Amino acid sequence: MARGKALDDNQLTDSMYYILLSLIEPLHGYGIKQKISDLSNGEIEIGPASLYTILKKLATRDLIVLVVEDGERRKTYQISASGRVLLKRDIKRRIRMAEMGKNVLGELQGGSDDGE
């Protein structure tokens, strides 16, 4: 996605989505990386560049807040109230998109091919 669509349109990129989901509970950067890997069965691996870049961006937008439990070494974040609202909205958007896909495909194919 480009051109600031992500937040201008109140949409989340996949990476932001995963990170916000991970921050439902307080967690620090490296923990997020691991949680995302967990949640996705190792399917998604987010590197440090993406992680800390996005973390900073989300904090600037007040979608997450710094909790700073561990003083120095770790920076613990958590999703904010507005972040939670945006996240829920995005889950619904994603459901709508997937349903749309199933409908369009379902309309002209009984089944089979790649398996439903």
Added chain:
Amino acid sequence: MARGKALDDNQLTDSMYYILLSLIEPLHGYGIKQKISDLSNGEIEIGPASLYTILKKLATRDLIVLVVEDGERRKTYQISASGRVLLKRDIKRRIRMAEMGKNVLGELQGGSDDGE
């Protein structure tokens, strides 16, 4: 999304997803624009720059094929077999992502707040 992740990882960006969905039936560029607006209840509007850029990219990747029914003025495309496979895979991916979101949120909230 950046760094060629979209197709290297066999993932579709939102825009590519919408366009591929529209091309389940043969359609030309401008028709795609309208169909996407239709499918999304006017929620998504894709401009010419995005549309023709992505169309070209999808054709290069053989995810869509040029049908050229209308000789000159219109260029009619349709999704290819491999495009259909990729599309189905992506629908499943999107379902998984949304389910993941619902689960994470569901785990620690009875309901309410922004609605289910």
Added chain:
DNA sequence: ATAGTTGTATCATTTAATGATATATCATAT
């Protein structure tokens, strides 16, 4: 004829994400 819609196309720009790289701490085995 002229205004609006249909239709395709490209260029420069903006944003997002990543690879590479750097640095420091902590735990554990040798």
Added chain:
DNA sequence: ATATGATATATCATTAAATGATACAACTAT
């Protein structure tokens, strides 16, 4: 003690995706 690997954060330059702006032509209805 010290070397190795995991934990932890951070930035820079680069690559890729999407878009705004713009251009141009044909068709349609007034």
